[in-house]
Amino acid sequence: MLDLTQDVRDLTAAIVDIESVSGAERALADEVERALSALPHLKVTRSGETVVARTEQGHSERVLIAGHLDTVPTAGNLPSRVEGDLLYGCGTSDMKAGVAVALKLAATVPAPSRDVTYVFYDCEEIEAERNGLTRVARDHAGWLAADFAVLMEPTDGVIEGGCQGTLRAEVTVTGKRAHSARSWFGVNAIHGIEPVLARLNAYEPRRPVVDGLEYHEGLNAVGVQGGVAGNVIPDLCVVTVNYRFAPDLSIEEAEEHVREVFAGFAVSVVDAAPAARPGLTHPVAAAFTAAVGGTPRAKLGWTDVARFSALGVPAVNYGPGDPNLAHQQGEYVSLTKIVESERAMLDWLTI
Amino acid sequence: MLDLTQDVRDLTAAIVDIESVSGAERALADEVERALSALPHLKVTRSGETVVARTEQGHSERVLIAGHLDTVPTAGNLPSRVEGDLLYGCGTSDMKAGVAVALKLAATVPAPSRDVTYVFYDCEEIEAERNGLTRVARDHAGWLAADFAVLMEPTDGVIEGGCQGTLRAEVTVTGKRAHSARSWFGVNAIHGIEPVLARLNAYEPRRPVVDGLEYHEGLNAVGVQGGVAGNVIPDLCVVTVNYRFAPDLSIEEAEEHVREVFAGFAVSVVDAAPAARPGLTHPVAAAFTAAVGGTPRAKLGWTDVARFSALGVPAVNYGPGDPNLAHQQGEYVSLTKIVESERAMLDWLTI
Numbered sequence: 224m225l226d227l228t229q230d231v232r233d234l235t236a237a238i239v240d241i242e243s244v245s246g247a248e249r250a251l252a253d254e255v256e257r258a259l260s261a262l263p264h265l266k267v268t269r270s271g272e273t274v275v276a277r278t279e280q281g282h283s284e285r286v287l288i289a290g291h292l293d294t295v296p297t298a299g300n301l302p303s304r305v306e307g308d309l310l311y312g313c314g315t316s317d318m319k320a321g322v323a324v325a326l327k328l329a330a331t332v333p334a335p336s337r338d339v340t341y342v343f344y345d346c347e348e349i350e351a352e353r354n355g356l357t358r359v360a361r362d363h364a365g366w367l368a369a370d371f372a373v374l375m376e377p378t379d380g381v382i383e384g385g386c387q388g389t390l391r392a393e394v395t396v397t398g399k400r401a402h403s404a405r406s407w408f409g410v411n412a413i414h415g416i417e418p419v420l421a422r423l424n425a426y427e428p429r430r431p432v433v434d435g436l437e438y439h440e441g442l443n444a445v446g447v448q449g450g451v452a453g454n455v456i457p458d459l460c461v462v463t464v465n466y467r468f469a470p471d472l473s474i475e476e477a478e479e480h481v482r483e484v485f486a487g488f489a490v491s492v493v494d495a496a497p498a499a500r501p502g503l504t505h506p507v508a509a510a511f512t513a514a515v516g517g518t519p520r521a522k523l524g525w526t527d528v529a530r531f532s533a534l535g536v537p538a539v540n541y542g543p544g545d546p547n548l549a550h551q552q553g554e555y556v557s558l559t560k561i562v563e564s565e566r567a568m569l570d571w572l573t574i
Numbered sequence: 575m576l577d578l579t580q581d582v583r584d585l586t587a588a589i590v591d592i593e594s595v596s597g598a599e600r601a602l603a604d605e606v607e608r609a610l611s612a613l614p615h616l617k618v619t620r621s622g623e624t625v626v627a628r629t630e631q632g633h634s635e636r637v638l639i640a641g642h643l644d645t646v647p648t649a650g651n652l653p654s655r656v657e658g659d660l661l662y663g664c665g666t667s668d669m670k671a672g673v674a675v676a677l678k679l680a681a682t683v684p685a686p687s688r689d690v691t692y693v694f695y696d697c698e699e700i701e702a703e704r705n706g707l708t709r710v711a712r713d714h715a716g717w718l719a720a721d722f723a724v725l726m727e728p729t730d731g732v733i734e735g736g737c738q739g740t741l742r743a744e745v746t747v748t749g750k751r752a753h754s755a756r757s758w759f760g761v762n763a764i765h766g767i768e769p770v771l772a773r774l775n776a777y778e779p780r781r782p783v784v785d786g787l788e789y790h791e792g793l794n795a796v797g798v799q800g801g802v803a804g805n806v807i808p809d810l811c812v813v814t815v816n817y818r819f820a821p822d823l824s825i826e827e828a829e830e831h832v833r834e835v836f837a838g839f840a841v842s843v844v845d846a847a848p849a850a851r852p853g854l855t856h857p858v859a860a861a862f863t864a865a866v867g868g869t870p871r872a873k874l875g876w877t878d879v880a881r882f883s884a885l886g887v888p889a890v891n892y893g894p895g896d897p898n899l900a901h902q903q904g905e906y907v908s909l910t911k912i913v914e915s916e917r918a919m920l921d922w923l924t925i
Contacts, residue, residue, distance in 0.1 A: 387755060391804050403816045404738060404875040406792035413795035413813070417771035424765050441757035444764035445804055450797030453742050453816060453845075457796060462764070465754045465804060494804075524755040 225258040227330035231565045232310065232558045235323040239303040239312045245293040246353070248272040248345040252292060255326065255343050264333040265341075268366065272345035273355035275366050276329055277338070284337040284507050287369035287536065288568070289527070290322040290376075291347035291355070298552040308558050315556040316544030321375025324543065324565045328572060335572040337507065340369055347527060351496075356530050364534065371507045372531045373568075377544025380560050380567075382515055383522035384436045384501025384539050385470045386529050390477045391445070391493040394419050394462045394485050401456040409456030413449040416460050420444070422484055423464070431469045434501045436521040438469035442484065463493070467523070470498035470532075499529040502537020514571035515541065576609040578681035582916045583661070583909045586674035590654040590663045596644040597704070599623040599696040603643055606677065606694050615684040616692075619717065623696035624706035626717050627680055628689070635688040635858050638720035638887065639919075640878070641673040641727075642698035642706070649903040659909050666907040667895030672726025675894065675916045679923060686923040688858065691720055698878060702847075707881050715885065722858040723882045724919075728895025731911050731918075733866055734873035735787045735852025735890050736821045737880050741828045742796070742844040745770050745813045745836050752807040760807030764800040767811050771795070773835055774815070782820045785852045787872040789820035793835065814844070818874070821849035821883075850880040853888020865922035866892065 225237060243251040252272040260267045265276040272292065294314035303312030310320075322343060329341045344355030351357055359366055396416050401409025428440040442464060449460030464485075468477040474495045482490050502508055503519055512519055519539070522528070528538035543564035548554045576588060594602040603623040611618045616627040623643065645665035654663030661671075673694060680692045695706030702708055710717055747767050752760025779791040793815060800811030815836075819828040825846045833841050853859055854870060863870055870890070873879070879889035894915040899905045 389755070389805070402875065403792060403794055403796055404740070404818050405790075406794045406818070407790070411774075411794055413798050414771055414775050416798075417768060417775055420765055420768035420771065423762075424768055439756075439758070441754060443754055443757045443762055443807055444800070445754055445806060445808060446801030447764050447767075447798050447811065448801070449795070450799070450814065453796050453814070454740070455796060456794055460798065463801065463804070467755050467757070524753065 225254040227258050227326055231323050231327045231561050234327060235315065235320045235556065235561055236303045236310055238319045238323055239314050240301065242297060242301055243292050243294055244296050245346050245349045248292045252345065255292070259329060262330060265329060270359050270363060271355060273359055274343045276341045278335055280334060280338050282338040285340060285369045286337055286507060287340045287342060287367065287372040288325045288328065289342040289344065289372060289374050290318055290325050291344050292322065293345055293348050295348050295550050300552055300554065309555040310558055311553070311555040313554060316377045316554050317549035318376055318542055318544055320544050320556040320561045321542035324561060324568060325375055327565055328568055332569065332572050336574055339572065340366070342367070356527055360530060360534060367531065367534055367536065369536050371502065371505055371511065372536045372538035373511065374526060374528050374538055374540050375542040376526055376540045377542045377546045377549055378540050379545050380543055380564055381517050382512055382519035382539050382541050384434065384503050384519050385499040386522040386524065386526050387438055387440070387470065388468045388472065388474060388477060388496055388498030389525050390466045390468065390474065390481060390495040392464055392481050393491050393493055394464060395489040395491070396460045398456065398458045400451065400458040403454045403456055406456050412457050412460040416462055419462050419485065419488060426484065429469065431471050433469055433471045434503050436501050436519060438521045439523055440469055441467045468498055470500040472498065496525055497529055497533060499532030499538060501539060503539070505537050508537060508539070510574065511571050514574065515567040576605040578609050578677055582674050582678045582912050585678060586666065586671045586907070586912055587654045587661055589670045589674055590665055591652065593648060593652055594643050594645055595647050596697050596700045599643045603696065606643070610680060613681060616680060621710050621714060622706060624710055625694045627692045629686055631685060631689050633689040636691060636720045637688050637858060638691045638693060638718065638723040639676045639679065640693040640695065640723060640725050641669055641676050642695050643673065644696050644699050646699050646901050651903055651905065660906040661909055662904070662906040664905060667728045667905050668900035669727055669893055669895055671895050671907040671912045672893035675912065675919060676726055678916055679919055683920065683923050687925055690923065691717070707878055711881060711885060718882070718885055718887065720887050722853065722856055722862065723887045723889035724862065725877060725879050725889055725891050726893040727877055727891045728893045728897045728900055729891050730896050731894055731915055732868050733863055733870035733890050733892045735785065735854050735870050736850040737873040737875065737877050738789055738791070738821065739819045739823065739825060739828060739847055739849030740876050741817045741819065741825065741832060741846040743815055743832050744842050744844055745815060746840040746842070747811045749807065749809045751802065751809040754805045754807055757807050763808050763811040767813055770813050770836065770839060777835065780820065782822050784820055784822045785854050787852050787870060789872045790874055791820055792818045819849055821851040823849065847876055848880055848884060850883030850889060852890060854890070856888050859888060859890070861925065862922050865925065866918045
């Protein structure tokens with residue numbers, strides 16, 4: 224059984240060595256469930272490979288600490304190994320170091336200063352449909368109720384607040400086919416995207432401050448496709464754009480903005496995911512930032528904090544891993560950072 | 575056996591009714607070979623499904639009259655049928671009416687005023703590799719020697735001189751990948767094609783007069799491709815352009831021009847086919863235009879006349895079909911135009 228009394232660094236290595244590629248988390252989820260169920264101060268429930276453990280001390284405040292159990296596919300980088308201060312191996316940074324910190328807190332803080340819900344979930348690295356949080360939010364939304372959430376994704380020990388939203392849309396230009404030997408009988412749709420690209424090149428992204436954090440938007444072409452045959456003037460060209468928007472906009476407002484930018488062109492939204500406000504103005508979040516220290520920064524990529532935000536739970540990303548190492552074959556985590564992260568979280572839960 | 579003594583209109587219908595989709599011309603080639611071999615004034619040879627018949631009167635001039643035996647795939651448009659002046663059916667316009675005229679000439683002009691080589695070839699409607707003229711030019715170039723050639727492709731009874739060349743090139747823009755949530759770390763290659771499209775939109779095609787005929791060039795994007803994934807700033811975008819150039823330029827000069835237009839960008843030529851000069855300044859061509867009448871015009875599309883041109887044989891397109899009907903399900907040919915075409919050609923060969 225997973226020994227939660229061991230040092231957080233050793234616990235991280237132990238968890239890393241239980242392979243848990245997305246879809247194959249059962250062995251690790253079983254270990255986590257068994258270890259937490261042995262602790263009398265926790266109430267443990269499970270859905271699929273997602274394990275939820277709650278303290279029920281009757282506090283007026285409840286915080287949620289979450290980490291995903293799964294990793295991207297291994298790449299000859301297991302078992303873990305230590306070199307100096309670094310622990311190498313698949314999932315070390317993203318995000319078993321964070322999971323180990325959360326498990327240590329669950330085991331060693333039987334009477335926290337605010338009630339805590341620990342969530343260890345599956346299938347974060349693959350399609351949203353299979354994500355454990357998607358399933359629990361649908362089937363057991365009550366399990367995720369909280370005043371504030373910390374998602375222990377790798378942030379290099381810095382609080383990253385909220386996350387930017389993302390919207391993809393197709394900007395379509397039509398023309399008229401003709402033989403390219405008599406091109407003047409046609410209207411070239413590829414030539415017709417010049418003003419679309421001109422607007423993208425002239426675009427000045429906003430850098431709004433939301434709840435004290437500066438975000439940085441972006442509007443970019445991520446795909447372009449046009450052409451019928453080598454001797455035909457094409458009658459269709461589609462530019463796919465991706466708008467990354469700050470959490471002061473809803474999906475609807477983001478869509479409206481994209482339609483404004485490409486006014487005069489046919490715009491159709493392909494998919495979108497909402498942004499999440501950082502929520503650092505809440506008192507329990509303020510206590511968290513005070514305990515962790517440092518200057519919180521805005522999260523620019525999209526993460527599962529948006530799922531909590533959608534449930535009305537302000538959430539931040541905070542974890543010991545280095546986000547730049549995620550999904551790399553040479554992934555590692557600093558052992559010192561794991562210890563620092565454990566200490567900061569401990570301070571927060573015991574003040 | 576194909577009866578070459580019947581009226582050219584009936585002969586056209588008879589040929590149309592012998593189905594000969596590209597690659598399946600054998601039955602028609604056999605009929606043509608048998609009918610021509612029965613004529614004592616012709617020397618007949620064959621290569622695959624290409625039949626060549628020559629008069630050998632010892633004239634100092636030799637002209638070549640060519641037509642392809644194959645058609646595009648049928649579309650429920652066989653057998654042929656007559657409505658008023660129109661003969662409907664697959665291949666009527668492109669180009670069995672022209673083939674019928676040539677066969678009539680071969681049969682009824684035993685002693686032409688200049689020696690004639692008749693060429694009936696296969697696989698014109700498909701890849702150049704399989705084209706009967708490609709094969710004969712490679713294996714029996716002597717069969718195609720002549721002072722002037724008439725390719726009886728549909729031109730609505732107007733002489734269309736030479737043909738424009740075609741060159742395809744890829745204009746490549748590179749960038750630097752980045753996550754689209756932090757797009758400022760990347761360089762967007764799709765955005766980078768804006769100036770390529772601006773040059774295409776600003777391009778003013780030449781309309782040069784060559785050997786008395788006005789051509790009309792064109793430079794167009796015929797394809798564009800870029801994009802890695804919906805959340806990635808793309809590092810590569812390729813615009814495929816097609817330059818249709820007048821016969822006063824060689825392929826090398828055409829390539830140089832395209833490189834000049836896109837100076838500063840990586841340009842790589844994908845394929846090219848040479849233009850053909852109209853050759854109407856040659857005396858035998860002048861006699862031809864005098865016999866046919868009308869005002870010759872430039873051929874803008876690429877046709878097999880360029881193959882003759884490459885062999886040093888000036889060539890024109892001239893045939894009774896309407897080029898706009900080629901490859902259409904409702905393809906037809908005017909019976910009157912077939913008779914007019916036969917009469918004009920007869921005049922030319924008997925003056």
